[in-house]
Amino acid sequence: TGNWRSLHSTDFEVHRNWLAITHSLPISQWYYEATSEWTLDYPPFFAWFEYILSHVAKYFDQEMLNVHNVNYSSSRTLLFQRFSVIFTDALFVYAVHECCKCIGGKEVGKELTEKPKFILSVLLLWNFGLLIVDHIHFQYNGFLFGLMLLSIARLFQKRHMEGAFLFAVLLHFKHIYLYVAPAYGVYLLYQYQGLWSQTNLSSVLPPISCVALGRLLHLSTSGELIVNMWYLSDKNNTKYLFTLIGLKLKFLDPNKIPKASMTSGLVQQFQHTVLPSVTPLATLICTLIAILPSIFCLWFKPQGPRGFLRCLILCALSSFMFGWHVHEKAILLAILPMSLLSVGKAGDASVFLILTTTGHYSLFPLLFTAPELPIKILLMLLFTIYSISSLKTLFRWSFTLVTQAGVQWCDLHSLQLLPTGFKQFSSLSFSSSGITGTPSPLLVNFVFLVETGFSMLVRLVLNSQPQVI
Amino acid sequence: MEKWYLMTIVVLIGLTVRWTVSLNSYSGAGKPPMFGDYEAQRHWQEITFNLPVKQWYFNSSDNNLQYWGLDYPPLTAYHSLLCAYVAKFINPDWIALHTSRGYESQAHKLFMRSTVLIADLLIYIPAVVLYCCCLKEISTKKKIANALCILLYPGLILIDYGHFQYNSVSLGFALWGVLGVSCDWDLLGSLAFCLAINYKQMELYHSLPFFCFLLGKCFKKGLKGKGFVLLVKLACTVVASFILCWLPFFTEREQTLQVLRRLFPVDRGLFEDKVANIWCSFSVLLKIKDILPRHIQLIMSFCVTFLSLLPACIKLTLQPSSKGFKFTLVSCALSFFLFSFQVHEKSILLVSLPVCLVLSDIPFMSTWFLLVSTFSMLPLLLKDELLMPSVATTMAFFIACVTSFSIFEKTSEEELQLKSFSISVRKYLPCFTFLSRIIQYLFLISVITMVLLTLMTVTLDPPQKLPDLFSLLVCFVSCLNFLFFLVYFNIIIMWDSKNGRNQKKIS
Numbered sequence: 024t025g026n027w028r029s030l031h032s033t034d035f036e037v038h039r040n041w042l043a044i045t046h047s048l049p050i051s052q053w054y055y056e057a058t059s060e061w062t063l064d065y066p067p068f069f070a071w072f073e074y075i076l077s078h079v080a081k082y083f084d085q086e087m088l089n090v091h092n093v094n095y096s097s098s099r100t101l102l103f104q105r106f107s108v109i110f111t112d113a114l115f116v117y118a119v120h121e122c123c124k125c126i127g128g129k130e131v132g133k134e135l136t137e138k139p140k141f142i143l144s145v146l147l148l149w150n151f152g153l154l155i156v157d158h159i160h161f162q163y164n165g166f167l168f169g170l171m172l173l174s175i176a177r178l179f180q181k182r183h184m185e186g187a188f189l190f191a192v193l194l195h196f197k198h199i200y201l202y203v204a205p206a207y208g209v210y211l212l213y214q215y216q217g218l219w220s221q222t223n224l225s226s227v228l229p230p231i232s233c234v235a236l237g238r239l240l241h242l243s244t245s246g247e248l249i250v251n252m253w254y255l256s257d258k259n260n261t262k263y264l265f266t267l268i269g270l271k272l273k274f275l276d277p278n279k280i281p282k283a284s285m286t287s288g289l290v291q292q293f294q295h296t297v298l299p300s301v302t303p304l305a306t307l308i309c310t311l312i313a314i315l316p317s318i319f320c321l322w323f324k325p326q327g328p329r330g331f332l333r334c335l336i337l338c339a340l341s342s343f344m345f346g347w348h349v350h351e352k353a354i355l356l357a358i359l360p361m362s363l364l365s366v367g368k369a370g371d372a373s374v375f376l377i378l379t380t381t382g383h384y385s386l387f388p389l390l391f392t393a394p395e396l397p398i399k400i401l402l403m404l405l406f407t408i409y410s411i412s413s414l415k416t417l418f419r420w421s422f423t424l425v426t427q428a429g430v431q432w433c434d435l436h437s438l439q440l441l442p443t444g445f446k447q448f449s450s451l452s453f454s455s456s457g458i459t460g461t462p463s464p465l466l467v468n469f470v471f472l473v474e475t476g477f478s479m480l481v482r483l484v485l486n487s488q489p490q491v492i
Numbered sequence: 493m494e495k496w497y498l499m500t501i502v503v504l505i506g507l508t509v510r511w512t513v514s515l516n517s518y519s520g521a522g523k524p525p526m527f528g529d530y531e532a533q534r535h536w537q538e539i540t541f542n543l544p545v546k547q548w549y550f551n552s553s554d555n556n557l558q559y560w561g562l563d564y565p566p567l568t569a570y571h572s573l574l575c576a577y578v579a580k581f582i583n584p585d586w587i588a589l590h591t592s593r594g595y596e597s598q599a600h601k602l603f604m605r606s607t608v609l610i611a612d613l614l615i616y617i618p619a620v621v622l623y624c625c626c627l628k629e630i631s632t633k634k635k636i637a638n639a640l641c642i643l644l645y646p647g648l649i650l651i652d653y654g655h656f657q658y659n660s661v662s663l664g665f666a667l668w669g670v671l672g673v674s675c676d677w678d679l680l681g682s683l684a685f686c687l688a689i690n691y692k693q694m695e696l697y698h699s700l701p702f703f704c705f706l707l708g709k710c711f712k713k714g715l716k717g718k719g720f721v722l723l724v725k726l727a728c729t730v731v732a733s734f735i736l737c738w739l740p741f742f743t744e745r746e747q748t749l750q751v752l753r754r755l756f757p758v759d760r761g762l763f764e765d766k767v768a769n770i771w772c773s774f775s776v777l778l779k780i781k782d783i784l785p786r787h788i789q790l791i792m793s794f795c796v797t798f799l800s801l802l803p804a805c806i807k808l809t810l811q812p813s814s815k816g817f818k819f820t821l822v823s824c825a826l827s828f829f830l831f832s833f834q835v836h837e838k839s840i841l842l843v844s845l846p847v848c849l850v851l852s853d854i855p856f857m858s859t860w861f862l863l864v865s866t867f868s869m870l871p872l873l874l875k876d877e878l879l880m881p882s883v884a885t886t887m888a889f890f891i892a893c894v895t896s897f898s899i900f901e902k903t904s905e906e907e908l909q910l911k912s913f914s915i916s917v918r919k920y921l922p923c924f925t926f927l928s929r930i931i932q933y934l935f936l937i938s939v940i941t942m943v944l945l946t947l948m949t950v951t952l953d954p955p956q957k958l959p960d961l962f963s964l965l966v967c968f969v970s971c972l973n974f975l976f977f978l979v980y981f982n983i984i985i986m987w988d989s990k991n992g993r994n995q996k997k998i999s
Contacts, residue, residue: 412497
């Protein structure tokens with residue numbers, strides 16, 4: 024709440040505008056209203072959510088609910104908006120509570136702060152990305168992620184119908200969760216094949232879609248709606264595809280590059296000068312290719328809910344890397360579920376640390392004003408130091424095993440040896456840290472992180488043996 | 493290894509809370525012509541940079557003492573000069589003579605807030621961390637929890653990062669002094685404390701316990717041998733540090749006198765504004781300011797102050813101990829705050845610092861005191877539009893204390909260090925067994941009153957005949973609480989040694 028006076032982003036105006044639209048206009052006009060440039064582009068459930076909020080908002084400041092008050096902001100408006108985020112985070116807290124209940128994990132120490140449940144709850148509730156995106160930049164991700172984590176928790180507790188229902192509801196709040204829909208689809212299909220008819224499960228999604236789109240469907244053609252919501256043609260390319268292949272541009276002579284055509288405003292359209300322009304279809308194909316291995320594994324080598332979670336994370340990451348019109352905030356879609364896995368196994372913990380540190384760092388450009396610079400650095404440091412130290416403490420035994428292993432590298436997950444090609448690499452790294460006595464813990468940890476990350480990548484490529492659940 | 497991770501996390505949490513509070517408004521924001529403490533600090537940078545040293549404390553056409561004249565000792569002036577050099581490097585408009593009056597901008601606010609953060613990081617926070625690490629007979633986790641609670645103390649954060657002051661510098665130096673003296677590095681400790689006094693003259697509130705403790709140490713070592721040597725060394729250190737700080741002002745007698753006149757404005761009166769002082773609360777019933785002449789007021793406050801702190805100081809001189817030293821710091825500072833001349837409400841921070849130091853000994857009472865001290869500054873915080881941060885930081889601090897120390901389980905007589913006192917009382921009144929329950933009820937009443945008053949001050953408008961009603965009520969309630977704490981801390985000091993002596997006899 025100390026941040027309530029901090030500079031807010033355009034998202035603040037976006038949500039104020041949606042409050043105004045849903046409060047003052049009839050439903051038939053919600054998706055057509057275009058006084059402000061920030062038109063409603065989330066699915067109907069979110070619009071209903073804004074509608075409910077607007078009824079509380081009118082007690083704070085009536086002026087914010089006027090559609091024509093573009094860029095209106097008063098201290099009361101700010102207060103209301105910030106508190107609405109904090110209030111709706113209650114669902115996120117409940118979801119974290121449910122997740123902690125169903126994630127087991129070894130109990131190393133008797134102290135509360137060393138238990139996996141405590142560490143998991145801190146990693147989720149104090150997630151740096153969620154904090155700055157929701158409470159500084161301004162969005163409602165808290166309660167949306169709450170829904171997602173709740174549905175995951177229900178799947179872990181084998182309450183599949185509830186999980187499916189919650190995910191269907193979530194899809195109608197924010198369509199970005201389509202990134203992970205394949206994981207859900209395949210997992211639930213697998214669970215229900217043979218036991219129930221598939222129509223039973225698919226009966227969950229249509230009713231919800233009908234409820235969500237119902238009133239809108241009968242008022243106008245749904246085709247236009249979908250175009251409005253799912254902005255196919257006008258928007259920009261994914262920045263990350265750009266960076267993957269954009270290194271080549273560094274070597275070009277700047278004088279020879281013609282100016283890229285750009286439309287004004289924040290959303291920009293880029294025409295590539297060297298590389299072919301990327302179409303949405305191409306990104307879709309890339310994404311599908313990327314998620315294929317994990318979907319394949321989920322269907323043919325099922326490993327229960329944990330396998331589903333891994334597949335979900337990989338779907339989120341693949342869509343993030345190759346998808347069309349991806350926001351940098353979408354990395355949270357991969358980071359938050361990964362936290363659930365991180366307290367289970369040491370290998371997952373090390374991958375989580377790499378993912379979360381780089382993912383959070385990639386969110387830095389979101390807060391670009393000078394007063395917020397110390398906050399984002401401090402919070403980032405806080406989260407990174409806590410996650411590294413707590414996970415290190417949790418898996419203390421596995422680190423000591425590594426230091427004592429010496430030349431032979433023991434696979435911590437299934438106690439199998441890696442292919443022989445990697446033995447040399449491991450022995451080199453250990454000998455570099457000193458032959459006699461225990462190597463310095465920091466160096467060992469760093470080496471361990473790098474090697475585990477590398478081994479995970481190799482495993483993915485070689486499609487090796489399934490892990491013990 | 494774990495300890496350093498956790499301590500780093502605690503420091504980072506402290507820094508995050510501080511910077512987040514600093515995003516809020518500061519004293520006198522957008523309120524010409526006088527503005528507030530923020531403008532005062534900026535003005536001092538302007539004065540110290542543009543004028544020669546001889547003119548800093550004198551009234552002249554360039555330096556109008558009525559508009560935020562320098563009224564802190566030379567070290568504050570040097571610190572302002574240092575900040576001014578940095579300001580010149582970034583944007584000379586901020587400190588241009590005359591034309592920069594009332595300068596306000598986002599960039600300037602960022603600069604000023606950064607100076608506070610850097611000063612805090614260099615002086616106060618390392619002192620707190622080192623102090624907590626040096627605590628004895630406490631587990632690592634408790635040390636870290638202690639550091640967290642001290643760093644989260646809302647009063648200091650709100651005044652330094654909200655209202656805008658540099659209290660963390662003087663309190664930090666004082667803490668280094670306490671650390672040095674407790675760990676038997678007497679010379680370094682006294683040097684640090686002299687620096688503290690030369691930064692803000694209010695640190696004189698702490699000077700008597702330092703003096704008595706060091707004197708007691710000298711007596712213990714024997715005045716004819718090592719003790720005398722130590723005494724001489726300490727005297728030399730003190731004199732040397734004062735000379736070093738005041739060097740430019742010792743050249744002429746008039747300079748020194750003028751600085752002293754600015755530091756101790758005896759012309760200003762018994763109290764200014766609303767402060768949780770005895771005199772201010774008394775004036776509700778009886779207008780002392782009008783009845784007694786100025787010099788009698790001065791003598792009266794002087795006498796009452798010294799009478800109230802004499803027992804503790806004598807005890808400290810005769811039986812110097814680290815624990816007694818800390819408690820005497822509390823009681824002396826509290827006596828000065830309650831009875832002294834020209835006390836500001838921010839001076840409660842001088843009492844809060846020693847109370848933070850005894851947080852691990854008596855967590856329940858310390859937490860209670862620190863909550864009341866923050867509450868006593870409520871009118872000031874409301875004037876600066878700091879309601880939201882103060883509520884948030886107070887709740888965070890309270891939750892941190894409750895979870896770290898489980899304070900509600902430590903309300904027995906022994907935990908409150910009142911065992912020997914109640915035993916003595918029970919010799920005369922055998923039925924006096926419910927002391928801890930009384931204290932718990934008092935705590936409940938106190939907290940409920942504070943919450944109610946806060947709500948009333950925020951939501952209601954005072955009646956037209958009594959425009960200062962709520963501020964006065966806040967001062968009155970805080971004053972009653974402080975009187976209770978004065979009695980409590982004095983009891984602990986006086987009865988503690990008896991307990992020690994009895995135990996020695998038994999063993």
